[in-house]
Amino acid sequence: MSSLQSSPSIPSIIATDYTDDLFKKFKLKNYHTIKSMNEDDDQMNMDSSDGSTTQSLITENDVETDFEKYYMKQNSQLIDTELHSNLITPDIDDLQRKEKELLQTLNKVDQKIEQHLSLIENNVQPMKHKRKPFIQCEVCHDKATGIHYGLMTCEGCKGFFKRTVQNKKIYRCIGNGSCIIDKFERKRCQYCRFTKCLEKGMVTGAVRYDRAPGGRTPVNIALLYKYHKEKRHDQNREEFNNSLEHTIISDAELKANIENQLNQSLAMDSKIKVTYQFDQLSILDTLFDHLKPLTRSPIPLTDELIKKTSRLLIDSFISWYRSLSFYCLLKNDLNQFILKNRWSKYIFLVICQFLSIQYDHTNLISYDKCLQRLIEYQQNQLISSISYEIINQFLTFLLQLINLHLTNTEFTLLSILIVIQYDKTNKTIDQNDLISLEQVYLKNLHKYENEIRSCKATYRFNQLLHTREQINHLTELLFKESHFYLPYLLIPY
């Protein structure tokens, strides 16, 4: 562990445990020393932060080493925090400082503290004798065991919050900071879990520095609880008002919706748990990494493998879409509409592009071979007449795509143009913002073709737009006929 810590190439987060443990031990020693001294002499009023009291138990060298390591860690964390403030949890000391400032403001605003206390009491009182059989944790929706650090939470989230604050942990989110936190997924991302704890109103100041067990919540902390409770109440009211104007669905609902569509198209039962992977470093590499295992799969491909791959591709699609520059500029409901309605087209293009790289126009799978795989996949069941037509159309399209030899830029621009295409047949949502956005990307594509193909630019540009229409048509056809698995069957093995 110590060698890891000294290595500059390893992120500081990996090496935190060692120093955290040392600091924890140091604080414990400090606490026990003070406690024993207080027991010996009740008259003395010692401050637990006074370093001199600890020297009777541990050597100066120990203290220096422990603190040197601790402050080195703190410094490295601060640097990291500045660089990736959106993806790394803030410093716990900073959080607690902000809470103190807030508390001072609260006290200044309301001079009648006594009145405040009675109000808090009145708020707490009615809850005391209410016992519900199942109360949800406000962070992960598991069974709550009570109010912990100001919020109704389960034992897991309580312990997680305590450990984070006590050990001054700093977490990193490998996604975009919007991971789902529920009973099953809460362990996947510590950053998003802690962020949710704070957002919901857990108070870091309620974690006791002296680690003294038992007792009631101090008045000042209770004031912070009240503040957060009122703040949440206001936010909920505002969100409710907004929801009347815009129907915005949550991440969980979005995934469930896509999941349902996928189930219907693949016509299979779901037994696989969705796994989420957020890798935005190289989207095409990630997508192809998801597809490569199919080239080594048993023959014929299993439902399970196709479904698992589809889910990985969907996750990558969501991550990729959210990383696009215009994502934050569009209204939430429009983004949700795109995510819900365009994922299949994007995935279809990805698989076809993967196939076009695996094959070339001379060795493309034959019509008969394709039919044979389809029959094998359907376990020798008779296939409908429409299936013959779909295979034909699909193979024709694939051959065209192989001959196109898309560049990476063309692939990216085509992907975006598929996703943001204005759909004039759909009047259920305001898509006006997509018109101008589409124009921007069309201009970009044309400009790119002008640069690399000069006189053939317009022809190529039109070819790509035609490809987009073919993708729209084929995706809808595959979905309608529950043949969305067809592109997967063509992956060479």
Add this chain to the structure above:
DNA sequence: TTAGCCTTGATA
């Protein structure tokens, strides 16, 4: 590291 269970101590 997590999370369920137990202990502790202030307060009604």
Add this chain to the structure above:
DNA sequence: TATCAAGGCTAA
């Protein structure tokens, strides 16, 4: 004395 909300312990 019961309750609540802190903390600790420990198996997984």
